[in-house]
Amino acid sequence: WIERDIGIEFGEWDMPVVDKVTFQSTNPKIFFGGDAAWGxxxxxxxxxxxxxxxxxINKLFNGEDIYDRPEPESNLVSQKMGVHEWSYDNDISQAKRFIVPHADQSISLKDIKVEVELGFDEKQAFEEAQRCLNCDVQTVFVEDLCIECDACEDICPTDCINFIDNSTEEDIRKNLRVPALNLDQDLLVSEKLKQTQRVMIKDEDVCLHCGLCAERCPTGAWDMQTYLYEEAKIY
Incomplete structure (x- = not known):
């Protein structure tokens, strides 16, 4: 459906050749995206x-370098609303993923129009939602506010918070309360703390983002902050 005589080159699967940064085709005035660009x-x-x-396109019209891309916006916003109030649900659920109910095979195999997945009822949907890990909410630790009471370490349901002496990464990973065996996951390591010169180490692999550390902390050294990442846009 794309004209072949307007200076557009085509590559694999007979799709137009498109720059993955600028989305510009080999015809500098034509841009592609979505299915039209990569299937x-x-x-x-x-x-x-x-x-x-x-x-x-906006930069092209204004005679600017289209490879000079604006930086995305990102920020962290505290979710604390009061002394013991937070703007997200931090319930801890040990439930595994709920199985979506299916229609009986004796019915669904007879009629192709029958919906196979019946979906959750209200109770099941609520229980499944409680498994949410609040992945957009980040645990933020401020060393200067920490008094090393270890209350956060004590209350953490997954033992992802550790206060230990600093060492090599190999030794640290082995000596955590739950050994950090996933080498692809970086550890959060604080600066040396004032009282004992230990460091706080947190393994994100086992963190539930439940926020109990922040609720328990008497000095506000832990905070739960929503992370926002938004690509630049032209309106």
């Missing part, structure tokens, strides 16, 4: 491609 992708990626292409 089937979800609508979230397609929308992101459109925003990036819009930035390129």
């Amino acid at each position: 089937p992708e979800n609508i979230i990626w397609a929308a992101a491609h459109a925003h990036q292409a819009a930035i390129s």
